[in-house]
Amino acid sequence: MGLATLLVLADGRLPSGGHAHSGGLEAQVSAGRVRDIDDVAGFLHGKLATSGLVAAAFAAAACDRPARSPELDAGFDSRTPSPALRKASRAQGRALLRAARAMWSLPPVSREPHQPVALGVVASAGGLTPVEAAVAAAHGTVSGAASAAVRLLGLDPYAVHGLLARLAPDCDRIAAAAAARAGDPVDDLPAAGAPLLDIGAELHATWEVRLFAS
């Protein structure tokens, strides 16, 4: 247990490039699907139950056994049909490793792993447990998109943080479920997909002007 260490890793101010990504929200705002706080809530619930669960499972599994990261990385590839999302995830994984190398001593890991795999390896190096890595992954999945919602839609930041507070028990529940399966074969790990995130990411990647990288 390293509660303060977990806060350091899950802090939105960690210089790992997360602020440059909207978690798919910018594409859906542009499509007219997300216009108000209720739409943001629906977006975040769906994202947490799909990408959030998968990220939590892969972070927990990588934290449990960092040596398994190449296999986990391939498993995350097979769950990420969108090339734009694969690219965004690897860019964030690389940025996280860069920040983490100044924090802890990392085991051998590929240069540009998927973000949840990188997060699990980093959490392990920081002495955290799989369930803590999974909490950081689940929370990170929604917190980035939530802060993007404030910027993209000019929503009341208090109301948006209220949403995050109400999602916190869900993040804990998902992280516990993910951590319980950390040792499962890669094909058996969660694979919940979010079709509109895939389609939106592909469309978003073709824009010439955008506020967020993904």
Place this chain on the structure above:
Amino acid sequence: MKASSRVVAELDGLGGTRLAVLRSESPLLLRRTAPATVHLVGGGAGPLRGDDLSLEIEVGPGATLEIRSVAAQLALPGRGHLPQSRLRITATVAPGATLRWLPEPLIAAAGCDHRTITRVEVAETGSLLWRDDLVCGRHHEPSGHVHLDTTIRYAGTTLYRHELSVGPAAPGWSGAAVLGSTPPDRPRTTASGPEAAVAGNGRAIGTVVAVPATLLPPATSGPGDFAVMPLAGPGALATAVGADIRPVRAVLDPLCEPAATLIHN
């Protein structure tokens, strides 16, 4: 109801395909409709709660098989105390073989609780077109619970791993990350009264997984909620989401025409 059906296609030695095995149990009835085509014909209502169905498909070296269905599959509630209905599809595609799985949609009627588990193993040099369409609720009704769990492997490596949950037990499924509510340029509903009450439901999604990737057009996105995406491995996925099945069919049907196989260089 417990049922198990099996089809095995192999080369007949004359350049065609013969069905070495075609065994079916109601409600998964298989009928040969063309030399290399089998149709699933409904042999009863459902799947209903308590159903445990299994379909095995085997395409031998160099053989070709296309599987279609004559009507949509309608998942219905059945008796509440029974376990969720389950359909397990297992397919193997041998070297040089082709499998085209192009059934009509699965419809998640209100109150249903259904799981489809799909496991496809394609050998190196095998080819595959795997279509799955899902309609969330019949006309003007909320969606029941359906969970799709799909694994497609190629040459011993997992190429595509995907799960999708819709219905009341799936948090946020009708939110803008998963299947979404209708954007304003396409009116949320043209109806009033009970129809308006379920606006945002009745969503549909279709996917086509292709191996090799050249069976689908090059990567593209739009118009509408549609994209063709090269997978990390040697395959591609086309996904379309719509307010109902029509826009999904409009973009995916042309990709599944026999002519599409000719794109293969």
